[in-house]
Amino acid sequence: IAKEHYGNQVQNFVYAVEQSLDNYKFNLLKNKQTFISQMKNSELNVRTIDEGAVDEKSGMNFSEYIAILSGDTSLLEKSKLEKKVAVMESLKHSHFRELTRHKYQLEKLQNNHASTEKTLGKISADAAVYKDRLQMTKEGTKANPIQLDGTASRDSEAIGKHIIQLYQNWKPQAGQHEEKIGNLYGFQLYIRRQQEAYEENGLFEYRYSNSFYAQRESEGIKYTYNNGLPNMDNPKLAARHFLNAINRVEHLKERYKRNLSDLKTELPKIEKLTTKPFTKENELRELKTELANLERQIAIKIQENQLKQHQPNEPDQEQTPVIKLGEHQTNGHAVKESVVAASASERPRSRMRL
Secondary structure (H helix, E strand, C coil): CHHHHCCCCCCCCCEEECCCHHHHHHHHHHHHHHHHHHHHHCCCCCCCCCCCCCCCCCCCCHHHHHHHHHCCHHHHHHHHHHHHHHHHHHHHHHHHHHHHHHHHHHHHHHHHHHHHHHHHHHHHHHHHHHHHHCCECCCCCECCCCEECCCCCCCHHHHHHHHHHHHHHCCCCCCCCEEEEEEECCEEEEEEEEEEEEEECCEEEEEEEEEEEEECCCCCCEECCHHHCCCCCCHHHHHCHHHHHHCCHHHHHHHHHHHHHHHHHHHHHHHHHHCCCCCCHHHHHHHHHHHHHHHHHHHHHHHHHHHHHCCCCCCCCCCCCEEEEEEEEECCEEEEEEEECCCCCCCCCCEEEC
């Protein structure tokens, strides 16, 4: 019927009676709405949402229905103010939550800044040593004057085979996991044993492998190339494995410089956010003051009504008005017609459509 005759629209009316138990019912619904909102948000300080609204167009919540049904417009104003205060309190709560998040972010950036600055200092020192001792060949390539323990050969292929043999067969002594095997351009060259866990047939097993790295100082940066794995197919390329690892120092230096520059740019922005005030604090204070004044006025009205109800003198009984309609003769007798008007208490309550 609605589709054919009413433009596919169905009107939904909510009826409530002023100054009746409907006020109590909507009060229960309001408390239920508040409880559900707190459960969904996991917070006591929540904003007033309109999920409890009966009319989607008006967006009225149960508090506003209670205010309307009470017959006192001040209660409606109080309900609206409470809603505004709840929204502002939620915004304030979100603001301080963001401040806390920014403070943690600032602390993390400060730690990263200190760590990056310290690492950059070590890399810069390594780069200076490498640049000062670097040698070039007649062809313009970087020389590889590597010195390895266990071989005195200067032939690149022999050096490469020795490195491959170490990678395949070296085993650490008891209680050790790495060993110094040579030096190059002021950097110490090391081989180390790494352990990797894997699962097989439901059991955890361990496999071991060797890798290489170069380090200038005991607490310095460890430089690797190809994850510490030499070229197993070409001994000449394997001979330049440590040179390629040390040569990465310039690239790492530039990368850490960029990271440090980005951190220096980001830190002032985060510091500014951590000191950002809540811009609507004055507005919230004014709303709370207005709400407190309105609550005081409502309390005064309630006290006045209570005093009137407890006055010792009972008001005079209300006289029932009689409306005369006229006289006429019936069987020779005069008959007077009148209508007795119903008192206000006997009148049916008006129903209000919301």
